[in-house]
Amino acid sequence: MASMTSYESNINKVNESAVDRVFMLGNTAFLLVITLIILLPLVFIVAASFSSAEAVIAGKVTLWPVDFSLLGYETIFEHKKVWNGFANSIFYTFFGTIFNVTMTIIAAYPLSRQDLIGRRVITFAFIFTMLFSGGLIPTYMVVRDLGLLNTRWAMILPTGIGPFNLLIAITFFRTTIPPELNEAARIDGASDFRIFLSIILPLARPIIAVLALFYAVNTHWNTYFQALIYLKDQNLFPLQIVLREILIQNSIDASMLIDIEDLVAREGLRELLKYSLIVVASVPVMILYPFVQRHFVKGMTLGSVK
Amino acid sequence: MGPRSGLEERSFRLWLRIRRNWQLYVLLFLPVLWLIVFRYAPMYGAQIAFRDYLPAFGIEGSPWVGLANFERFFNSYYFKPVIVNTLIISFYSLLAGFPIPIILALSVNQVKMRLFRNSVQMITYAPHFISTVVIVGMLFQFLHPRVGFTASLANLLGMTPPNSMGDPAAFAHIFVWSGVWQEMGFGAIIYLAVLSTIDPALHEAAVVDGASRLQRIRYIDIPGLMPTAMVLLVLSTGRVLEVAFEKVYLMQSPLNLGVAEVINTYVYRVGLLSPILDFSYSTAIGLLKGIVGLLLLIAVNYWARRLTNNGLW
Numbered sequence: 001m002a003s004m005t006s007y008e009s010n011i012n013k014v015n016e017s018a019v020d021r022v023f024m025l026g027n028t029a030f031l032l033v034i035t036l037i038i039l040l041p042l043v044f045i046v047a048a049s050f051s052s053a054e055a056v057i058a059g060k061v062t063l064w065p066v067d068f069s070l071l072g073y074e075t076i077f078e079h080k081k082v083w084n085g086f087a088n089s090i091f092y093t094f095f096g097t098i099f100n101v102t103m104t105i106i107a108a109y110p111l112s113r114q115d116l117i118g119r120r121v122i123t124f125a126f127i128f129t130m131l132f133s134g135g136l137i138p139t140y141m142v143v144r145d146l147g148l149l150n151t152r153w154a155m156i157l158p159t160g161i162g163p164f165n166l167l168i169a170i171t172f173f174r175t176t177i178p179p180e181l182n183e184a185a186r187i188d189g190a191s192d193f194r195i196f197l198s199i200i201l202p203l204a205r206p207i208i209a210v211l212a213l214f215y216a217v218n219t220h221w222n223t224y225f226q227a228l229i230y231l232k233d234q235n236l237f238p239l240q241i242v243l244r245e246i247l248i249q250n251s252i253d254a255s256m257l258i259d260i261e262d263l264v265a266r267e268g269l270r271e272l273l274k275y276s277l278i279v280v281a282s283v284p285v286m287i288l289y290p291f292v293q294r295h296f297v298k299g300m301t302l303g304s305v306k
Numbered sequence: 307m308g309p310r311s312g313l314e315e316r317s318f319r320l321w322l323r324i325r326r327n328w329q330l331y332v333l334l335f336l337p338v339l340w341l342i343v344f345r346y347a348p349m350y351g352a353q354i355a356f357r358d359y360l361p362a363f364g365i366e367g368s369p370w371v372g373l374a375n376f377e378r379f380f381n382s383y384y385f386k387p388v389i390v391n392t393l394i395i396s397f398y399s400l401l402a403g404f405p406i407p408i409i410l411a412l413s414v415n416q417v418k419m420r421l422f423r424n425s426v427q428m429i430t431y432a433p434h435f436i437s438t439v440v441i442v443g444m445l446f447q448f449l450h451p452r453v454g455f456t457a458s459l460a461n462l463l464g465m466t467p468p469n470s471m472g473d474p475a476a477f478a479h480i481f482v483w484s485g486v487w488q489e490m491g492f493g494a495i496i497y498l499a500v501l502s503t504i505d506p507a508l509h510e511a512a513v514v515d516g517a518s519r520l521q522r523i524r525y526i527d528i529p530g531l532m533p534t535a536m537v538l539l540v541l542s543t544g545r546v547l548e549v550a551f552e553k554v555y556l557m558q559s560p561l562n563l564g565v566a567e568v569i570n571t572y573v574y575r576v577g578l579l580s581p582i583l584d585f586s587y588s589t590a591i592g593l594l595k596g597i598v599g600l601l602l603l604i605a606v607n608y609w610a611r612r613l614t615n616n617g618l619w
Binding site: 117248300 | 432
């Protein structure tokens with residue numbers, strides 16, 4: 001990083017040519033356009049979620065709330081299914097991530113040790129699952145035969161170890177823990193368990209953070225596929241499945257809309273509710289994300305070191 | 307005791323090294339057990355693609371039928387559209403989704419102002435963290451013919467609001483460009499990381515020689531990105547048959563199924579959704595997809611290696 005700034009300042013000393021100035025202007029404009037394109041849909045959704053049902057159904061909302069109202073949010077807060085989904089998602093994400101991270105770390109450390117016989121074969125066996133899998137039905141059959149169908153276990157156990165995450169963990173251990181450390185500890189009479197628990201784990205904190213984020217967001221919080229194929233019981237549904245019912249399949253518990261006689265108003269609330277729901281469902285990760293962004297970047301960067 | 311033979315000596319040493327690290331194998335036990343149960347047992351189970359799987363007889367007990375399930379797929383009415391749809395969506399995604407993050411990274415890399423740079427990165431990464439369900443929900447709302455943004459805009463301009471989500475001709479475009487919208491920023495991270503490792507001396511020398519920014523991008527930055535770009539390209543070409551299930555499935559409707567049914571969703575439909583569950587047939591299609599995908603990856607990697615000296619392995 002230090003070298004980077006020194007070269008930037010060197011370049012600044014040289015006067016920028018006219019060509020470069022025009023280029024930089026165009027470049028800035030390009031990035032501004034991209035940023036606006038990213039922001040536009042998000043701003044629209046938020047604006048609509050704070051509008052009145054009438055404004056929404058009349059198609060009047062563009063980028064600012066029309067007839068400011070919190071009705072959409074109030075309706076969501078009374079929707080028990082949504083809260084149940086939130087609770088289930090938190091459960092799956094919390095325990096699932098603990099399971100994933102533990103499994104990944106206890107696999108990655110041994111596989112990062114150059115002196116481990118068979119490490120190439122076992123690493124390849126993990127990586128190979130990134131390139132080829134038994135497929136949907138055979139995996140389903142295994143989960144079924146283990147009696148996990150329609151249980152909370154089905155949301156946790158099959159996720160296990162992501163090969164990409166395993167790779168970045170192995171890379172982390174290989175690049176940050178010198179082999180001499182291990183030899184020195186050995187000479188002092190420490191066993192591998194001891195080394196792992198009292199030296200490796202404390203050093204592994206950064207990679208544990210990265211893995212926890214990757215698993216929590218990518219494997220658990222934001223996915224619905226596992227739930228779609230393994231769960232039947234409504235009470236076990238994670239948030240994403242509930243969202244799918246409301247946002248995509250347009251099925252909203254009619255009791256929520258019962259006290260509204262007018263059909264148009266009812267239709268309006270139905271749509272308004274979706275906007276509010278999109279906001280409510282995205283807020284937890286969106287609030288968290290600026291704080292954890294650098295961990296994600298770190299993880300992606302580790303992944304690019306092969 | 308006499309001297310051991312070379313072979314004995316070597317295997318004895320090997321054994322010593324294994325025994326010395328026995329605790330590492332204990333650590334590996336659970337992960338490997340998991341790998342066998344949840345990843346390799348299904349590969350064994352995939353043999354039902356060659357059988358007529360009957361639940362009462364189990365995997366080994368069901369009768370062999372050779373390639374009958376594969377033939378059935380080849381002769382099926384759905385074979386052609388499903389393959390064509392998959393390839394169209396995949397290659398379109400690749401065509402748009404591969405270069406754009408590179409362009410974005412090159413562009414962001416030019417920005418010196420820290421605040422602007424960080425804001426652009428922060429904003430462009432954000433959509434990656436929105437779940438697929440919410441993204442598709444947003445698409446439905448944004449493009450809704452009555453309450454959506456496009457509808458409001460059309461109303462404002464006095465035009466008839468379009469019904470983009472109900473239009474099969476628009477399906478691939480919506481799928482691909484919403485994907486670009488969601489992933490371009492996150493996809494740029496890896497390239498930005500690589501750009502930051504390029505030796506500053508190269509740029510300094512180029513500046514001294516009077517190279518413009520555009521020339522430095524062309525002759526220093528882009529060549530620097532090539533190895534990474536090649537690896538990612540090989541990976542995505544190897545996955546052309548794997549159109550993201552979660553998103554396509556959510557975007558499907560009776561109106562657009564003709565252009566939106568892809569291999570992955572078809573496998574799900576015949577395997578777990580239809581009234582007569584056909585595990586063997588579904589598995590055969592999935593297996594075919596997996597094998598072709600693997601062969602494709604090997605082939606693309608081979609060519610990438612020969613042409614550019616970069617590849618996965």
